[in-house]
Amino acid sequence: MSGDFFEQLEIPDPDVNLGAGGGTQAEQTAAIMMGFEKELMDHRPDVVLVVGDVTSTLACSITAKKLMVPVVHVEGGIRSGDMSMPEEINRIVTDSITDHFFTTSELANENLRKAGVEERRIHFVGNTMIDTLLKQKPRFTKPKGALFEGLEAGDYFVLTLHRPANVDEEAKLKATMEAILSGTGSHPVLFPVHPRTAKILKNLGIQHPRLHYLEPLSYLAFNYLVQHAKGVITDSGGITEEASVMNVPCLTLRDNTERPETIDQGTNELVGTDPARLKPFLEKMLKGDWKQYQGIPKWDGHAAERIVQVLYDIYQG
Template identity: 70%
Template sequence: MKITIVAGARPNFMKIAPIIKAIEQVQQTGKDISYRLVHTGQHYDKKMSESFFEELNIPAPEVNLEAGGGTQAEQTAAIMVRFEKELQQNRPDVVIVVGDVTSTMACSITAKKLGVDVAHVEGGIRSGDMTMPEEINRIVTDSISDHFFTTSQTANENLLKSGVEPDRIHFVGNTMIDTLLSNIGRLKDPEITVRGARLEAQSYFTLTLHRPANVDEQSKLRSMMNAIIEGTDKYPIIFPVHPRTARYLEELSITDERLHFVEPLSYLQFNYLVKHSKGVITDSGGITEETTVMGVPCLTLRDNTERPETVTIGTNELIGTNPSYLKPYLDKLLKGEWKKGGVPPLWDGKASERIVQKLVQLYA
């Protein structure tokens, strides 16, 4: 069995690392299974790409399509043209795509047009928000995939409602949690100092913002940042700034003695920061999964989520994009009244093993 694994952006790398490890473990048992790793180059900054390969022990990709930059349409086109050539030269039995980035959608379409099966890891998740590029990527990818490896019962139900046959849906768990659990003992202190002193556990908030609904409009971003600063009391706010967000913040000249901007962190450093936070304020989806497993309070500045299990089971709360909604939740957290939360089913570190076992059944 020949597998092509596609990765292109920061969220992908965390999801493919344990799949590759699981394939290599099966190879050691004598099974005829091989993989070819294709990096689309969607993220090409070192901290957004190379450091993840190094820290997570991901082998160097066989090919980098170098399709970063440009508009979404330009990037999609570049990925498809270059991935088509890759598949024509190295045709696999199945292409594995993960998550919901541009590379996921573009490579799925390309593979299917060449008659190659597609397996979507993290299939079936939905936010219901068609203003999100990721939601469009999910829907398109799921509409043409052959097999779906899902993270939750909600994802299973979404696929069934869309007409996918049950025998193509495989509830395996969450590969991103596989990566987190296998690296939890390797997390690295980023050694951030505030007023000359190192950060202590539970003594700061971690903040991430990058979604257009929060950062594109100057007045909205200013209001949100003011609400965050005012609601976090005396605690420092550590903000690893996404390059896109940095541009907007620079234009607004937002500053406060408790607000500390830092460069984007590596995987091991960022999760160290999260693990020891008093709370995390974010508009990311993936971070809500990691905070849930680490038991860290999480406040999500979005009006919807494709990961509802982080709210119904985990430590996450969906706050919304109205800055005025934030303070009551921060008050609850600062009073020590945050919900304890639990871990969703099959988020046990073995999702990738289940994926590879199923692929062997289907294609070997």
């Protein structure tokens, strides 16, 4: 789907594509490091900027530091405290060798301070994901098809599930789906299905007149559905950020979150992975008795501008 994102979000094609997709996490990490090392040796940069907590974030950080190239980390300092998540390992290792940190929240700043990072290396700039959301919001597009034409704003739920804690155990996934269908009243439930989840759902044979399985959607189509939903049920951290800024009620089916600001100042509630906990939250959501977005500092669409200015001041100023 990466090609679709480049096209839809009007992102220029990359100058270099390492072509390191596929394989195990170790195989991906090795392929990225080998390809990136060659690129750095052929075209040595002043600094390497890595974003988020994915495999390439970790791999490129290690490669750059071993070649004595400074590393800056966008979304530095984020922590879930859950070492069973590959993303948490990527965050911790990357932050341990990062030179400068661009952070999304005061809590991330505090995490870095507790780890001994000097204040001069911490730069509170905001959230680049929200930059994208606010820029693209006028371009959100209703998906095509009879199902979507018949939907009314505020009259359906959006569901996403992909984390192993929710989908790998068939009995638990079945109980979760039953709890969601039981607790969403007469409203349709739109479920864009992640490939890993689709295989397990097929084995379970879960069907319901209000449950609509969808192919993975584009960024613009998916966020159109989120923007107009009655509520969102998810185990994705990024979706909680977007739902909060769009003031859409959101439930997170996880036992922890690296984005607590979406709970404290956003529209998100952390439910946990026990399906039995869903009922009271869904009842509250159905009644429309939900907290409102309070505004999260610097989630204003200008994070990238702040990052560019800091980079200029440090490396060119």
